Amino acid sequence: MNRQQQKLKTRRAIIDAAFNLLDEQRSLSSVSLREVARAAGIAPTSFYRHFKDIDELGLTLVDEAGLALRQLMRQARSRIDAGGGVITTSVNTFMEFVVANSNEFRLLLREHSGTSPAFRAAVIREIQHFIEELSDYTANHTELSGNLASLQAEAMVRLVFSAGAEAIDASPAQREIQAQRLIQQLRIISKGASFYVSKA
Amino acid sequence: MNRQQQKLKTRRAIIDAAFNLLDEQRSLSSVSLREVARAAGIAPTSFYRHFKDIDELGLTLVDEAGLALRQLMRQARSRIDAGGGVITTSVNTFMEFVVANSNEFRLLLREHSGTSPAFRAAVIREIQHFIEELSDYTANHTELSGNLASLQAEAMVRLVFSAGAEAIDASPAQREIQAQRLIQQLRIISKGASFYVSKA
DNA sequence: TAAATTAGCGCACACTTGTTCGCTAGCGCA
DNA sequence: TGCGCTAGCGAACAAGTGTGCGCTAATTTA
Numbered sequence: 001m002n003r004q005q006q007k008l009k010t011r012r013a014i015i016d017a018a019f020n021l022l023d024e025q026r027s028l029s030s031v032s033l034r035e036v037a038r039a040a041g042i043a044p045t046s047f048y049r050h051f052k053d054i055d056e057l058g059l060t061l062v063d064e065a066g067l068a069l070r071q072l073m074r075q076a077r078s079r080i081d082a083g084g085g086v087i088t089t090s091v092n093t094f095m096e097f098v099v100a101n102s103n104e105f106r107l108l109l110r111e112h113s114g115t116s117p118a119f120r121a122a123v124i125r126e127i128q129h130f131i132e133e134l135s136d137y138t139a140n141h142t143e144l145s146g147n148l149a150s151l152q153a154e155a156m157v158r159l160v161f162s163a164g165a166e167a168i169d170a171s172p173a174q175r176e177i178q179a180q181r182l183i184q185q186l187r188i189i190s191k192g193a194s195f196y197v198s199k200a
Numbered sequence: 201m202n203r204q205q206q207k208l209k210t211r212r213a214i215i216d217a218a219f220n221l222l223d224e225q226r227s228l229s230s231v232s233l234r235e236v237a238r239a240a241g242i243a244p245t246s247f248y249r250h251f252k253d254i255d256e257l258g259l260t261l262v263d264e265a266g267l268a269l270r271q272l273m274r275q276a277r278s279r280i281d282a283g284g285g286v287i288t289t290s291v292n293t294f295m296e297f298v299v300a301n302s303n304e305f306r307l308l309l310r311e312h313s314g315t316s317p318a319f320r321a322a323v324i325r326e327i328q329h330f331i332e333e334l335s336d337y338t339a340n341h342t343e344l345s346g347n348l349a350s351l352q353a354e355a356m357v358r359l360v361f362s363a364g365a366e367a368i369d370a371s372p373a374q375r376e377i378q379a380q381r382l383i384q385q386l387r388i389i390s391k392g393a394s395f396y397v398s399k400a
Numbered sequence: 401t402a403a404a405t406t407a408g409c410g411c412a413c414a415c416t417t418g419t420t421c422g423c424t425a426g427c428g429c430a
Numbered sequence: 431t432g433c434g435c436t437a438g439c440g441a442a443c444a445a446g447t448g449t450g451c452g453c454t455a456a457t458t459t460a
Contacts, residue, residue, distance in 0.1 A: 003457050007407070027315045029230055032447065045449075046408045054448090113309045113365055115227045124366075155359060155385040162358040165313055166324075185355040189385075192392025203427055207437070232417060245419080246438045254418090405458075416447070424439080430432090 011050045013040045022103045027110050028058045058119055065104035066126035072097045087186045095179050098164045109165050131157045143197050152193040156186055211250045213240045222303045227310050228258045265304035266326035272297045287386045295379050298364045309365050331357045343397050352393040356386055
């Protein structure tokens, strides 16, 4: 194995260890460097060979989680093109993501209102990405104006994230109910926005 | 000064000190007992004369913040009765609360997705309260069915909280823009929900 | 093959944390 | 007036933290 490869492998071990520590009881700021090092199977001091700070690791985690989220979006879009309602498909895809990558989503959720300004900014950036892409999609696939599409997309994304926050700790049955509620609420927004098309 | 009075005064000093520590860089779980004691001007060990845990203090803080929020709601309702749009008045009142009681709102925001299940539950309880009262108000003042009113109220509250999360760190000018966006989004929801009245 | 680079380690240091244990000073009741 | 209660304190302890320093072993380069 290469020297670079080995280093990347260790780096990956650190990242994975950190993600695994981020269960429902831990946040980035409450995870210590030594703890991560222990979980990754390296000495505390070796951590510095890969990251300057614990904060640098944190930003990396946010980026990775955001990337996973963007991949989810593409997946949802491709499913929509293959048929099925936009809203239903998106919500289902999102809920699957929340379940399958709960720690990643929890990270975004928690750091969105967390104590580190840098982390908050990073998460907000990811969410803006999310909103923008949905807004563009909406503007291209409906009669909504750019401004209206933006308003609707923002409202929808916020609602979806808020629902995801509750879904993450819920049972599958509860989650199904929440998903149905969310779908109805998104339809209300869609209907409400379309009303303003004639007036704009 | 009474002995009881003195004890209450110290208790208040602890609570206020804790609130003041909860600025944009600190969360409940990152505030230490010793830190609170230091800020309150007492010895670390004296803390135990008033609270069993740091957690017990945390729950007290959530309760106090929730109470302030409920008072806000009453204030908003009274203003609506005195004239002015429901949505505009509510949003303005809410934004004022976010500014005037930023640390209290930050607490609710942060612990809503925080690491302590007990704190999370406490915050969710407060938000449910919020949703229920808005839902009742809506059911009484509009033609919406109970179910629809509930859906709308939930969506609105989630949106408002989400907007508040961004507003808390924004400049007054930004906040004004955000408030206007929020108002438009709430109108969209209101319009969309009213559409379903005829179909229900 | 010889030299240079570097991932990883152990040790050490100075701090901070929560909590226990006696002790004291003074208020409130009898 | 005298006695009990108790809010508050200081010292102490074990445990955990981030990080600097010098070393080793092995890979890469020359």
